[in-house]
Amino acid sequence: MYKLYWSAGGANMVVHALLREIGADVEMINIDIHKGDQRSAAYLKLNPHARVPTLVYDGDKVIYESAAITQFLAERHPESGLAPLPGHPDRGAYLQWMVYLTNTLQEATMHYWHNDNFIDGADEQAKLKAHSQQRIAKIAQFLDDHLAAKGPYLCGGKFYACDYFLAMLARWTRLMANPLHQWPHLNKLIRAALDRPAYRRMLEEEGIDQPV
Ligand SMILES: N[C@@H](CCC(=O)N[C@@H](CS)C(=O)NCC(=O)O)C(=O)O
Structure with missing residues:
Protein backbone atom coordinates (compact mmCIF):
# COMPACT_ATOMS: atom_id res chain seq x y z
CA MET A 1 0.00 0.00 0.00
CA TYR A 2 1.32 3.40 -1.01
CA LYS A 3 0.25 6.97 -0.29
CA LEU A 4 0.95 9.52 -3.01
CA TYR A 5 0.82 13.23 -2.20
CA TRP A 6 0.13 14.95 -5.51
CA SER A 7 -1.05 18.12 -7.20
CA ALA A 8 -2.64 18.25 -10.66
CA GLY A 9 0.00 18.44 -13.40
CA GLY A 10 2.91 18.51 -10.92
CA ALA A 11 6.06 16.40 -10.81
CA ASN A 12 3.83 13.64 -9.45
CA MET A 13 2.50 12.90 -12.98
CA VAL A 14 5.21 10.35 -13.76
CA VAL A 15 4.88 8.66 -10.37
CA HIS A 16 1.09 8.56 -10.65
CA ALA A 17 1.27 6.98 -14.13
CA LEU A 18 3.76 4.41 -12.88
CA LEU A 19 1.56 3.46 -9.92
CA ARG A 20 -1.35 2.94 -12.31
CA GLU A 21 0.78 0.88 -14.68
CA ILE A 22 2.00 -1.26 -11.79
CA GLY A 23 -1.57 -1.64 -10.55
CA ALA A 24 -0.46 -0.79 -7.01
CA ASP A 25 -2.83 -0.23 -4.13
CA VAL A 26 -2.50 3.52 -3.51
CA GLU A 27 -4.19 6.21 -1.48
CA MET A 28 -4.08 9.49 -3.37
CA ILE A 29 -3.77 12.59 -1.19
CA ASN A 30 -4.29 15.87 -2.99
CA ILE A 31 -2.00 18.75 -2.06
CA ASP A 32 -3.30 21.95 -3.62
CA ILE A 33 -0.08 23.85 -4.24
CA HIS A 34 -2.04 26.93 -5.35
CA LYS A 35 -3.68 27.10 -1.94
CA GLY A 36 -0.37 26.45 -0.13
CA ASP A 37 -1.19 22.95 1.23
CA GLN A 38 2.47 22.04 0.66
CA ARG A 39 3.46 24.42 3.45
CA SER A 40 1.19 22.89 6.12
CA ALA A 41 3.04 21.66 9.22
CA ALA A 42 1.84 18.08 8.62
CA TYR A 43 3.11 18.01 5.02
CA LEU A 44 6.44 19.66 5.86
CA LYS A 45 7.13 16.75 8.21
CA LEU A 46 6.98 14.45 5.19
CA ASN A 47 8.66 16.74 2.70
CA PRO A 48 10.63 19.63 4.24
CA HIS A 49 11.05 21.19 0.78
CA ALA A 50 7.30 21.82 0.45
CA ARG A 51 7.10 20.17 -2.97
CA VAL A 52 5.10 17.39 -4.57
CA PRO A 53 5.36 14.48 -5.06
CA THR A 54 5.95 12.58 -1.86
CA LEU A 55 5.43 8.83 -1.60
CA VAL A 56 4.84 6.94 1.63
CA TYR A 57 5.43 3.17 1.59
CA ASP A 58 5.72 0.29 4.04
CA GLY A 59 3.65 2.21 6.57
CA ASP A 60 5.99 5.03 7.52
CA LYS A 61 8.80 5.17 4.98
CA VAL A 62 8.94 8.41 3.00
CA ILE A 63 10.60 9.25 -0.31
CA TYR A 64 10.47 12.49 -2.31
CA GLU A 65 12.04 13.71 -5.59
CA SER A 66 10.15 12.51 -8.63
CA ALA A 67 13.18 10.98 -10.39
CA ALA A 68 14.11 9.00 -7.28
CA ILE A 69 10.53 7.78 -6.73
CA THR A 70 10.29 6.81 -10.41
CA GLN A 71 13.40 4.63 -10.19
CA PHE A 72 12.40 3.26 -6.80
CA LEU A 73 8.95 2.15 -7.98
CA ALA A 74 10.06 0.77 -11.34
CA GLU A 75 12.65 -1.42 -9.61
CA ARG A 76 10.39 -2.44 -6.76
CA HIS A 77 7.91 -3.72 -9.33
CA PRO A 78 10.17 -5.38 -11.93
CA GLU A 79 7.18 -7.17 -13.47
CA SER A 80 6.15 -3.76 -14.89
CA GLY A 81 9.18 -3.96 -17.20
CA LEU A 82 9.60 -0.20 -16.77
CA ALA A 83 13.24 -0.33 -15.65
CA PRO A 84 16.15 -2.39 -16.92
CA LEU A 85 17.53 -4.06 -13.80
CA PRO A 86 21.26 -4.29 -12.90
CA GLY A 87 23.00 -6.43 -15.49
CA HIS A 88 20.56 -5.55 -18.29
CA PRO A 89 22.26 -4.02 -21.36
CA ASP A 90 19.94 -0.96 -21.25
N1 LIG B 1 12.85 18.20 -7.84
C1 LIG B 1 11.49 18.04 -7.36
C2 LIG B 1 10.69 19.24 -7.80
C3 LIG B 1 9.28 19.15 -7.33
C4 LIG B 1 8.51 20.43 -7.62
O1 LIG B 1 9.09 21.49 -7.93
N2 LIG B 1 7.20 20.34 -7.48
C5 LIG B 1 6.38 21.50 -7.69
C6 LIG B 1 5.18 21.12 -8.55
S1 LIG B 1 5.76 20.63 -10.14
C7 LIG B 1 5.87 21.99 -6.35
O2 LIG B 1 5.57 21.19 -5.48
N3 LIG B 1 5.75 23.31 -6.18
C8 LIG B 1 5.25 23.86 -4.99
C9 LIG B 1 5.83 25.23 -4.71
O3 LIG B 1 6.67 25.67 -5.54
O4 LIG B 1 5.49 25.82 -3.70
C10 LIG B 1 10.90 16.75 -7.93
O5 LIG B 1 11.17 16.44 -9.09
O6 LIG B 1 10.18 16.05 -7.19
Whole structure:
Protein backbone atom coordinates (compact mmCIF):
# COMPACT_ATOMS: atom_id res chain seq x y z
CA MET A 1 0.00 0.00 0.00
CA TYR A 2 1.32 3.40 -1.01
CA LYS A 3 0.25 6.97 -0.29
CA LEU A 4 0.95 9.52 -3.01
CA TYR A 5 0.82 13.23 -2.20
CA TRP A 6 0.13 14.95 -5.51
CA SER A 7 -1.05 18.12 -7.20
CA ALA A 8 -2.64 18.25 -10.66
CA GLY A 9 0.00 18.44 -13.40
CA GLY A 10 2.91 18.51 -10.92
CA ALA A 11 6.06 16.40 -10.81
CA ASN A 12 3.83 13.64 -9.45
CA MET A 13 2.50 12.90 -12.98
CA VAL A 14 5.21 10.35 -13.76
CA VAL A 15 4.88 8.66 -10.37
CA HIS A 16 1.09 8.56 -10.65
CA ALA A 17 1.27 6.98 -14.13
CA LEU A 18 3.76 4.41 -12.88
CA LEU A 19 1.56 3.46 -9.92
CA ARG A 20 -1.35 2.94 -12.31
CA GLU A 21 0.78 0.88 -14.68
CA ILE A 22 2.00 -1.26 -11.79
CA GLY A 23 -1.57 -1.64 -10.55
CA ALA A 24 -0.46 -0.79 -7.01
CA ASP A 25 -2.83 -0.23 -4.13
CA VAL A 26 -2.50 3.52 -3.51
CA GLU A 27 -4.19 6.21 -1.48
CA MET A 28 -4.08 9.49 -3.37
CA ILE A 29 -3.77 12.59 -1.19
CA ASN A 30 -4.29 15.87 -2.99
CA ILE A 31 -2.00 18.75 -2.06
CA ASP A 32 -3.30 21.95 -3.62
CA ILE A 33 -0.08 23.85 -4.24
CA HIS A 34 -2.04 26.93 -5.35
CA LYS A 35 -3.68 27.10 -1.94
CA GLY A 36 -0.37 26.45 -0.13
CA ASP A 37 -1.19 22.95 1.23
CA GLN A 38 2.47 22.04 0.66
CA ARG A 39 3.46 24.42 3.45
CA SER A 40 1.19 22.89 6.12
CA ALA A 41 3.04 21.66 9.22
CA ALA A 42 1.84 18.08 8.62
CA TYR A 43 3.11 18.01 5.02
CA LEU A 44 6.44 19.66 5.86
CA LYS A 45 7.13 16.75 8.21
CA LEU A 46 6.98 14.45 5.19
CA ASN A 47 8.66 16.74 2.70
CA PRO A 48 10.63 19.63 4.24
CA HIS A 49 11.05 21.19 0.78
CA ALA A 50 7.30 21.82 0.45
CA ARG A 51 7.10 20.17 -2.97
CA VAL A 52 5.10 17.39 -4.57
CA PRO A 53 5.36 14.48 -5.06
CA THR A 54 5.95 12.58 -1.86
CA LEU A 55 5.43 8.83 -1.60
CA VAL A 56 4.84 6.94 1.63
CA TYR A 57 5.43 3.17 1.59
CA ASP A 58 5.72 0.29 4.04
CA GLY A 59 3.65 2.21 6.57
CA ASP A 60 5.99 5.03 7.52
CA LYS A 61 8.80 5.17 4.98
CA VAL A 62 8.94 8.41 3.00
CA ILE A 63 10.60 9.25 -0.31
CA TYR A 64 10.47 12.49 -2.31
CA GLU A 65 12.04 13.71 -5.59
CA SER A 66 10.15 12.51 -8.63
CA ALA A 67 13.18 10.98 -10.39
CA ALA A 68 14.11 9.00 -7.28
CA ILE A 69 10.53 7.78 -6.73
CA THR A 70 10.29 6.81 -10.41
CA GLN A 71 13.40 4.63 -10.19
CA PHE A 72 12.40 3.26 -6.80
CA LEU A 73 8.95 2.15 -7.98
CA ALA A 74 10.06 0.77 -11.34
CA GLU A 75 12.65 -1.42 -9.61
CA ARG A 76 10.39 -2.44 -6.76
CA HIS A 77 7.91 -3.72 -9.33
CA PRO A 78 10.17 -5.38 -11.93
CA GLU A 79 7.18 -7.17 -13.47
CA SER A 80 6.15 -3.76 -14.89
CA GLY A 81 9.18 -3.96 -17.20
CA LEU A 82 9.60 -0.20 -16.77
CA ALA A 83 13.24 -0.33 -15.65
CA PRO A 84 16.15 -2.39 -16.92
CA LEU A 85 17.53 -4.06 -13.80
CA PRO A 86 21.26 -4.29 -12.90
CA GLY A 87 23.00 -6.43 -15.49
CA HIS A 88 20.56 -5.55 -18.29
CA PRO A 89 22.26 -4.02 -21.36
CA ASP A 90 19.94 -0.96 -21.25
CA ARG A 91 20.76 -0.26 -17.59
CA GLY A 92 23.48 2.35 -18.19
CA ALA A 93 21.45 4.30 -20.73
CA TYR A 94 18.38 4.21 -18.49
CA LEU A 95 20.25 5.67 -15.50
CA GLN A 96 21.89 8.25 -17.73
CA TRP A 97 18.57 9.48 -19.13
CA MET A 98 16.84 9.61 -15.75
CA VAL A 99 19.62 11.77 -14.34
CA TYR A 100 20.00 13.84 -17.50
CA LEU A 101 16.29 14.62 -17.60
CA THR A 102 16.02 15.58 -13.96
CA ASN A 103 19.11 17.75 -13.69
CA THR A 104 19.03 19.33 -17.15
CA LEU A 105 15.60 19.54 -18.79
CA GLN A 106 13.60 19.55 -15.54
CA GLU A 107 15.90 22.20 -14.10
CA ALA A 108 15.45 24.36 -17.21
CA THR A 109 11.64 24.10 -16.90
CA MET A 110 12.00 25.26 -13.28
CA HIS A 111 13.81 28.38 -14.53
CA TYR A 112 10.71 29.09 -16.64
CA TRP A 113 7.96 28.25 -14.15
CA HIS A 114 9.59 29.05 -10.81
CA ASN A 115 12.13 31.73 -11.76
CA ASP A 116 11.45 33.56 -8.47
CA ASN A 117 13.29 30.67 -6.76
CA PHE A 118 16.44 31.58 -8.65
CA ILE A 119 16.60 35.38 -8.99
CA ASP A 120 14.96 38.53 -7.60
CA GLY A 121 13.36 41.33 -9.63
CA ALA A 122 10.79 41.24 -12.42
CA ASP A 123 13.26 42.20 -15.18
CA GLU A 124 15.82 39.60 -14.18
CA GLN A 125 13.11 36.95 -13.86
CA ALA A 126 11.81 37.77 -17.35
CA LYS A 127 15.37 37.39 -18.70
CA LEU A 128 15.78 34.03 -16.98
CA LYS A 129 12.43 32.89 -18.39
CA ALA A 130 13.47 33.86 -21.92
CA HIS A 131 16.87 32.21 -21.49
CA SER A 132 15.30 28.99 -20.21
CA GLN A 133 13.25 28.71 -23.42
CA GLN A 134 16.40 28.97 -25.53
CA ARG A 135 18.09 26.36 -23.36
CA ILE A 136 15.08 24.02 -23.59
CA ALA A 137 15.05 24.38 -27.39
CA LYS A 138 18.71 23.27 -27.50
CA ILE A 139 17.98 20.31 -25.21
CA ALA A 140 14.95 19.39 -27.33
CA GLN A 141 17.07 19.41 -30.49
CA PHE A 142 19.67 17.22 -28.80
CA LEU A 143 17.02 14.76 -27.61
CA ASP A 144 15.27 14.71 -30.98
CA ASP A 145 18.57 13.98 -32.77
CA HIS A 146 19.22 11.18 -30.30
CA LEU A 147 15.75 9.68 -30.85
CA ALA A 148 16.17 9.96 -34.63
CA ALA A 149 19.43 8.03 -34.48
CA LYS A 150 18.76 5.57 -31.67
CA GLY A 151 15.03 5.74 -30.80
CA PRO A 152 12.13 5.55 -30.93
CA TYR A 153 12.50 5.58 -27.12
CA LEU A 154 15.31 7.03 -25.03
CA CYS A 155 16.99 3.66 -24.51
CA GLY A 156 16.23 2.38 -28.00
CA GLY A 157 13.46 -0.08 -28.79
CA LYS A 158 11.83 -0.43 -25.38
CA PHE A 159 9.64 2.03 -23.48
CA TYR A 160 10.85 2.60 -19.89
CA ALA A 161 9.95 4.88 -16.98
CA CYS A 162 12.44 7.48 -18.30
CA ASP A 163 10.14 7.89 -21.33
CA TYR A 164 7.22 8.65 -19.01
CA PHE A 165 9.46 11.19 -17.27
CA LEU A 166 10.16 12.87 -20.60
CA ALA A 167 6.45 12.95 -21.51
CA MET A 168 5.72 14.73 -18.21
CA LEU A 169 8.45 17.33 -18.81
CA ALA A 170 7.19 17.82 -22.37
CA ARG A 171 3.80 18.84 -21.00
CA TRP A 172 5.46 21.51 -18.89
CA THR A 173 6.75 23.13 -22.09
CA ARG A 174 3.31 23.34 -23.71
CA LEU A 175 2.93 27.10 -23.13
CA MET A 176 6.46 27.96 -24.20
CA ALA A 177 7.50 29.40 -27.55
CA ASN A 178 8.77 25.98 -28.71
CA PRO A 179 7.00 23.14 -26.91
CA LEU A 180 8.77 19.78 -27.08
CA HIS A 181 6.05 18.16 -29.17
CA GLN A 182 7.08 20.39 -32.09
CA TRP A 183 10.11 18.14 -32.61
CA PRO A 184 8.97 15.09 -34.64
CA HIS A 185 10.74 12.31 -32.77
CA LEU A 186 9.91 13.81 -29.38
CA ASN A 187 6.31 14.06 -30.54
CA LYS A 188 6.30 10.35 -31.42
CA LEU A 189 7.62 9.46 -27.98
CA ILE A 190 5.04 11.69 -26.25
CA ARG A 191 2.27 10.03 -28.32
CA ALA A 192 3.59 6.61 -27.27
CA ALA A 193 3.20 7.63 -23.60
CA LEU A 194 -0.29 8.94 -24.34
CA ASP A 195 -1.20 5.62 -25.94
CA ARG A 196 -0.60 3.82 -22.66
CA PRO A 197 -3.78 3.31 -20.59
CA ALA A 198 -1.92 4.06 -17.32
CA TYR A 199 -0.80 7.48 -18.59
CA ARG A 200 -4.30 8.30 -19.82
CA ARG A 201 -5.77 7.22 -16.47
CA MET A 202 -3.33 9.49 -14.65
CA LEU A 203 -4.34 12.43 -16.88
CA GLU A 204 -8.01 11.75 -16.24
CA GLU A 205 -7.53 11.41 -12.47
CA GLU A 206 -5.53 14.66 -12.35
CA GLY A 207 -8.22 16.41 -14.41
CA ILE A 208 -5.76 17.23 -17.21
CA ASP A 209 -7.44 17.77 -20.56
CA GLN A 210 -4.37 19.27 -22.30
CA PRO A 211 -1.93 16.34 -22.26
CA VAL A 212 0.74 18.11 -24.36
N1 LIG B 1 12.85 18.20 -7.84
C1 LIG B 1 11.49 18.04 -7.36
C2 LIG B 1 10.69 19.24 -7.80
C3 LIG B 1 9.28 19.15 -7.33
C4 LIG B 1 8.51 20.43 -7.62
O1 LIG B 1 9.09 21.49 -7.93
N2 LIG B 1 7.20 20.34 -7.48
C5 LIG B 1 6.38 21.50 -7.69
C6 LIG B 1 5.18 21.12 -8.55
S1 LIG B 1 5.76 20.63 -10.14
C7 LIG B 1 5.87 21.99 -6.35
O2 LIG B 1 5.57 21.19 -5.48
N3 LIG B 1 5.75 23.31 -6.18
C8 LIG B 1 5.25 23.86 -4.99
C9 LIG B 1 5.83 25.23 -4.71
O3 LIG B 1 6.67 25.67 -5.54
O4 LIG B 1 5.49 25.82 -3.70
C10 LIG B 1 10.90 16.75 -7.93
O5 LIG B 1 11.17 16.44 -9.09
O6 LIG B 1 10.18 16.05 -7.19
